[in-house]
Amino acid sequence: MAVSRESGATGYNGYIMLLVVLAALILPQLIGIAMGGKGYFVIGVIAGLILALFLSIGFFMIQPNQAAVITMFGEYRGTVRKEGLQWVWPWMLKNKISVRAHNIHSDKVKINDLRGNPIEIACNVVWRVSDTAQAVFDVDDYKEFVNIQIEAGLRTVGARHPYDDMSDEDETTLRGSAEVVANELRVELNERLLVAGIVVDEAGLTHLAYAPEIAGAMLRRQQADAVIAARKKVVIGAVGMVEDALDKLSRDGIVELDDERRAAMVSNLMIVLCGDREAQPVVNAGTLYQ
Known part of the structure; x- marks a missing residue:
């Protein structure tokens, strides 16, 4: 052509x-x-x-x-x-x-992300006509052409990345890498609309959610991930506190502990620091070794 x-x-x-x-x-x-x-x-x-x-x-x-x-x-x-x-x-x-700037808010589109999870996604696009001859003569209806290509570009970019990062790998996700995804969408749309003499100045996601059929399961997974992350942080902090306490007792000569008593003290401190409920103290009225 x-x-x-x-x-x-x-x-x-x-x-x-x-x-x-x-x-x-x-x-x-x-x-x-x-x-x-x-x-x-x-x-x-x-x-x-x-x-x-x-x-x-x-x-x-x-x-x-x-x-x-x-x-x-x-x-x-x-x-x-x-x-x-x-x-x-x-x-x-x-x-x-x-040739003014036009603003389009797309409809919600249901697609599958990189891992095959069904999600709902929508975007906002700012575009303008840069070549009037191409817009009038090279496509039938340039406004309708823009609408169709925005949906197609949104589906393409949305399928390239997962909704969220379920692994420890630092990868681009739709939810966590909004700026990267927006730039990819703008580049994708500019390539698609080049034939119509259209330039996209801005593009970005305005809606992103799991599809209703899996939203409940994914919410529970996110809650579980949050609990695991919180527990991990608590345990790491508790280990550091126990280590500092034992080092302080040994360095200052406050008390001498053998391996058995040292292990018991570590166990007790970890239970106190990592437990969900308040610890109930037990007062030892005898000697340390009774």
């Missing part, structure tokens, strides 16, 4: 052309008067009106961040981007197109 490329069109200042239209309206009447006779004047009035109406067809207004694609007999003649009142030959067709 031949790729269209935007080029500048030859447009004329509309305000100057207003004076030309006014002259076209008055001049035939003046000629009719100069030729004498009422019939010539009427002919001049009719000719002036027809000529003025014909030239008026060429007027069009360009707003800021707007463009007009000009065609003549089915051939692309260029794009007018200059703001204000413009004029082209009446037999040329004008197709106005916005």
Whole structure:
């Protein structure tokens, strides 16, 4: 398929052309008067009106961040981007197109992540038309094309990564690597929309959740992971505290412990520090070895 490329069109200042239209309206009447006779004047009035109406067809207004694609007999003649009142030959067709930034919030899409878990995902995309010729001539409906490609790109990027990291490996996940995923989505969409002359400036996920059929099971898994992580942190901290306590007792000569008593003390301290409930103290009224 031949790729269209935007080029500048030859447009004329509309305000100057207003004076030309006014002259076209008055001049035939003046000629009719100069030729004498009422019939010539009427002919001049009719000719002036027809000529003025014909030239008026060429007027069009360009707003800021707007463009007009000009065609003549089915051939692309260029794009007018200059703001204000413009004029082209009446037999040329004008197709106005916005080059402003557009914002799209996609619908929720159900896909399978890298591990095959069903998830719901949605995104927000900011895009704009960079090449008006491609947008008008290379795709049928560029706005509908954008909507379809956003969904396709979202499915592609969502399937590349797992929803969450279930292992100890530091990998990119949809939930934990939002910036990386957003950049991948923007690059993916720019590649897909290049054929339509569309540029994506921003893209990011706005909704991410497990599908309802597995949401309960995944919530329990996350709770279990949180409990395991908390327990692991408590145990590591308790081991450090016990080690410091034994070293302090030995270094300061407060008490001498043999291996058996040392092991008993470690066991008691670990139970106290790692237990879910408050420990009940037992007072030893005898000697240490009774």
